[in-house]
Amino acid sequence: MKSLGLDFGTANSSVAVSDGLQSRVLELDQGNSSIPSTFFFDFDDDKTYIGEQAYDRYYLGDKGRFLRSFKSALGTSTLDHEVQIKRNRYAVKDIIEQYLAIVVSRAEQSLQRPIENLVVGRPVHFVDHDPEADRRAQESLRQIVHNIGVKNVEFQLEPIAAALNYGVSVKAEELVLVIDIGAGTSDFSVVRFAATNAVNADVISNCGVHVGGNDIDKAIALNQAMPLFGYKQRFKRREQLEVPNHYYQNASSWHKIDLLYDRKVLNAMDEISPQVFNPELIDRFSSLLKSRQVHNVLSEVERMKKAFSGHSSSTIDLDFIEPKLRVDVCEQTFHQLIDCMCDEIIANAYQAITLAGLSKTQIDTVYVTGGSMGIKHLHNKVVENFDTAQIIEGDRATSVARGLAIHGHQIGF
Ligand SMILES: Nc1ncnc2c1ncn2[C@@H]1O[C@H](COP(=O)(O)OP(=O)(O)OP(=O)(O)O)[C@@H](O)[C@H]1O
Ligand SMILES: [Mg+2]
Structure with missing residues (x-):
C-alpha cells in the first residue's frame, strides 16, 4: 500500500x-x-x-x-x-x-x-x-x-x-536533533533511532517558534526598504510623532499585504502626506498601493536575502518603481538585522535538548532542513553551537x- x-x-x-x-x-x-x-x-x-x-x-x-x-x-x-x-x-x-x-x-x-x-x-x-x-x-x-x-x-x-x-x-543507534527552519516557523525535535528499527523514531521532545524566513524578510523590509516609502516619517507640527507604523508592518508581512488594498488606507495616506517632512515618500507609498506592487517590493527583499548566501553585499533593486531606486545592504547590516532571530532559533534548538533531558554533547547528529537553512550566517551558527555532532543536510x-x-x-x- x-x-x-x-x-x-x-x-x-x-x-x-x-x-x-x-x-x-x-x-x-x-x-x-x-x-x-x-x-x-x-x-x-x-x-x-x-x-x-x-x-x-x-x-x-x-x-x-x-x-x-x-x-x-x-x-x-x-x-x-x-x-x-x-x-x-x-x-x-x-x-x-x-x-x-x-x-x-x-x-x-x-x-x-x-x-x-x-x-x-x-x-x-x-x-x-x-x-x-x-x-x-x-x-x-x-x-x-x-x-x-x-x-x-x-x-x-x-x-x-x-x-x-x-x-x-x-x-546504528543515534540521537538526532532535527532543525527545520521554514518561512513561517522554526521547528525542532529530538528523536532516538534504535539500531534495529531505525524507521521508528522514539520522539523525546519537540518545540517550535513562530520565527522564519518571512520574519527575516519583514525585518529587512522595514529597516531597509520601507523608509523609502515614508516609514518613520515625522509630522511637521508634532515632531515626536511618527506616521502610524502598522501600514508598513503590513506592507512587510507577506500574509498581511492584502489588508492594505483598501480605499481607507489611500485616504489615510492622502491626509498624512501634506503633514510630514517628506510628503513625496508618502506619495510613493500611495502609488505603490494603487499599482498593487507591494508583493514586488517584498519579493525583491527576499531575492536580496537569498543572494547573501554567496556574496558579502547585496542590493534591494526597486528600479521597477523609479529609475535608480535601490538600497545597498552590506553583510554587517544584514547580520545585525537577522542576529536576534538566528539567536532565538539557536535558543530553541537548545530548548529541545533541555526538554529531552539531554546535554548537547549527547546529540550524535543535527539534521537540518527547511529553506531558511540556506542563510549562511544561520548555518554557521548551527555548526558553531553543535560542534560535537555531525551536521546532516536534508x-x-x-x-x-x-x-x-x-x-x-x-x-x-
Ligand atoms: N538561499 C536562501 N537563503 C535564505 N533564505 C532562503 C534561501 N532559500 C530559501 N530561503 C527562504 O526559505 C523560506 C522557505 O523555506 P521552506 O520552503 O522550507 O518554507 P515552508 O516549508 O514553506 O514554511 P513553513 O515550514 O514555515 O510553513 C523562505 O522564507 C525563503 O525566502
Ligand atoms: Mg516547512
Whole structure:
C-alpha cells in the first residue's frame, strides 16, 4: 500500500508517496518537486493560478489578486479576512481551500487515483503561547482538507516527519536533533533511532517558534526598504510623532499585504502626506498601493536575502518603481538585522535538548532542513553551537513531505 503525505508550507508545498522505506515526491508544478504556496486570480481570464504560474502572472503585471503565505493565517483572525475578487468576497480560508484543492487534484492526476487518506504536516505551534488558537488552527486545516474531498486526515509534526525521512538511512543507534527552519516557523525535535528499527523514531521532545524566513524578510523590509516609502516619517507640527507604523508592518508581512488594498488606507495616506517632512515618500507609498506592487517590493527583499548566501553585499533593486531606486545592504547590516532571530532559533534548538533531558554533547547528529537553512550566517551558527555532532543536510524542499508519507505507512493509513 502507498501512503501519502502533504507538506502545506508557508512558502512551498509538496506531496510525497511512500511504501514505508522508499518515498518519492510528486511533480505538481512544471516538473518541480515542490510548488510555491501562492494564489493568483486573473481578472482577464477569470482563472485561478497557483505556484510558479501565479508568480509569473503577478510579476508580468496581469490584473488580478495575488496572495502568498496564507498558512500564517491559520489560528488567527486573518483567516476570516475577506479578499475582494471582482464582485465576490472570499475569506482567506476559502483561498487556502482553493489552493489545496488544486494541489490535491494535481496529486490525484499524477497518481491516477483519488486521495482518501492523507497525512498532513503541522508545525509544533501554529500560534505561539496560545493552545486554544493552536487547536483552532489544526481544526480549520482539517476542515479545509475534508472540504476538498479527502475523507481521512491525520496530522504529524513537521520536524518529526523530517526525522522519519532521515531515519530511513540510519544504520546504528543515534540521537538526532532535527532543525527545520521554514518561512513561517522554526521547528525542532529530538528523536532516538534504535539500531534495529531505525524507521521508528522514539520522539523525546519537540518545540517550535513562530520565527522564519518571512520574519527575516519583514525585518529587512522595514529597516531597509520601507523608509523609502515614508516609514518613520515625522509630522511637521508634532515632531515626536511618527506616521502610524502598522501600514508598513503590513506592507512587510507577506500574509498581511492584502489588508492594505483598501480605499481607507489611500485616504489615510492622502491626509498624512501634506503633514510630514517628506510628503513625496508618502506619495510613493500611495502609488505603490494603487499599482498593487507591494508583493514586488517584498519579493525583491527576499531575492536580496537569498543572494547573501554567496556574496558579502547585496542590493534591494526597486528600479521597477523609479529609475535608480535601490538600497545597498552590506553583510554587517544584514547580520545585525537577522542576529536576534538566528539567536532565538539557536535558543530553541537548545530548548529541545533541555526538554529531552539531554546535554548537547549527547546529540550524535543535527539534521537540518527547511529553506531558511540556506542563510549562511544561520548555518554557521548551527555548526558553531553543535560542534560535537555531525551536521546532516536534508533535502530542504522535500524531507518533510517524504517523512509524512512514511508516517502514513507506519500507521497503516
Ligand atoms: N538561499 C536562501 N537563503 C535564505 N533564505 C532562503 C534561501 N532559500 C530559501 N530561503 C527562504 O526559505 C523560506 C522557505 O523555506 P521552506 O520552503 O522550507 O518554507 P515552508 O516549508 O514553506 O514554511 P513553513 O515550514 O514555515 O510553513 C523562505 O522564507 C525563503 O525566502
Ligand atoms: Mg516547512
